[in-house]
Amino acid sequence: MSHPTAAPPVIRLEGVHKSFRLPNGDAFDAVRRTTLEVHEGDVFGLVGQSGAGKSTLLRLINLLERPDAGRVFVAGRELTALSRAELRAARQQIGMIFQQFNLVQNATVFDNVAFPLRIHGKHDRAETEARVRECLALVGLSEKVDSYPAQLSGGQKQRVAIARALAPRPQVLLCDEPTSALDSETTRALLQQLREINHQLGVTIVIVTHELPVVQALCRHVAILEKGQVVEQFAVDGPVAARKTGLGQEIDALVRQRTRETNERQQQAAAPVPLREVAHA
Numbered sequence: 001m002s003h004p005t006a007a008p009p010v011i012r013l014e015g016v017h018k019s020f021r022l023p024n025g026d027a028f029d030a031v032r033r034t035t036l037e038v039h040e041g042d043v044f045g046l047v048g049q050s051g052a053g054k055s056t057l058l059r060l061i062n063l064l065e066r067p068d069a070g071r072v073f074v075a076g077r078e079l080t081a082l083s084r085a086e087l088r089a090a091r092q093q094i095g096m097i098f099q100q101f102n103l104v105q106n107a108t109v110f111d112n113v114a115f116p117l118r119i120h121g122k123h124d125r126a127e128t129e130a131r132v133r134e135c136l137a138l139v140g141l142s143e144k145v146d147s148y149p150a151q152l153s154g155g156q157k158q159r160v161a162i163a164r165a166l167a168p169r170p171q172v173l174l175c176d177e178p179t180s181a182l183d184s185e186t187t188r189a190l191l192q193q194l195r196e197i198n199h200q201l202g203v204t205i206v207i208v209t210h211e212l213p214v215v216q217a218l219c220r221h222v223a224i225l226e227k228g229q230v231v232e233q234f235a236v237d238g239p240v241a242a243r244k245t246g247l248g249q250e251i252d253a254l255v256r257q258r259t260r261e262t263n264e265r266q267q268q269a270a271a272p273v274p275l276r277e278v279a280h281a
């Protein structure tokens with residue numbers, strides 16, 4: 001895929017391969033020899049059927065899954081070549097949020113967000129407190145600082161998870177189906193939040209989703225996975241082209257429909273009001 005700058009990608013997966021051992025002893029190839037690049041500031045979608053390998057591919061980016069073959073580069077470092085301690089430090093560059101939020105239930109919102117700062121031990125109390133409050137303000141949850149996860153709505157829990165992921169100032173945010181446990185209104189608000197984070201902080205976002213409207217609303221690039229391989233990738237609102245996959249065609253159709261709707265709205269807003277209507281107003 002071409003890119004306007006010659007800057008190296010912020011994420012590069014190079015021939016990564018991951019198999020799992022099945023109960024009957026067979027190996028199952030969840031991700032097969034895949035190469036993928038994501039550029040700085042992008043919002044990159046990973047879509048595909050259930051079992052296509054989306055989550056596994058995402059988890060290879062921060063080495064939650066270690067590839068059996070291939071190399072992983074993030075923010076200029078080869079993660080697959082680092083020692084455990086070095087990897088722990090490098091992971092500060094990579095935040096992650098999940099479908100089920102994964103908050104610590106018996107810890108307050110403050111302590112959840114402070115967690116990644118404390119385990120790293122690089123920040124003193126005052127710094128930690130300031131950063132936690134900054135991140136909660138960013139996601140609009142300052143007043144929930146002393147609440148427990150059980151006292152929050154789904155959308156609020158996901159915002160806490162975002163604040164926690166952003167606390168160490170990562171360059172990359174990995175999102176695994178972050179809206180699939182949320183209703184459509186809350187999904188819209190959360191997508192807006194992710195857009196702002198991408199715009200304001202320049203954080204590169206990689207998002208796994210099976211909801212094509214999420215791709216249409218948020219992503220600039222998308223890769224379609226089938227059986228552990230990327231079968232197609234393109235710029236979401238790039239030039240219309242023949243798409244290889246049904247999912248690719250569906251994303252295109254959604255993008256074109258939204259563009260038409262936006263154009264119609266703009267034309268209506270710009271149309272002169274007929275004199276007759278003014279007279280009766």
Ligand SMILES: Nc1ncnc2c1ncn2[C@@H]1O[C@H](COP(=O)(O)OP(=O)(O)OP(=O)(O)O)[C@@H](O)[C@H]1O
Pocket residue numbers: 020021022028029030048049050051052053054055056057210
């Ligand atoms: N730890 C594991 N052990 C064995 N098989 C696994 C493991 N994790 C994933 N798999 C298998 O690898 C394949 C890809 O799984 P993955 O979770 O990446 O799919 P996915 O595209 O995220 O699917 P979904 O949309 O359902 O979340 C699936 O067939 C899955 O059963």
Ligand SMILES: [Mg+2]
Pocket residue numbers: 054055056208
């Ligand atoms: Mg998954």
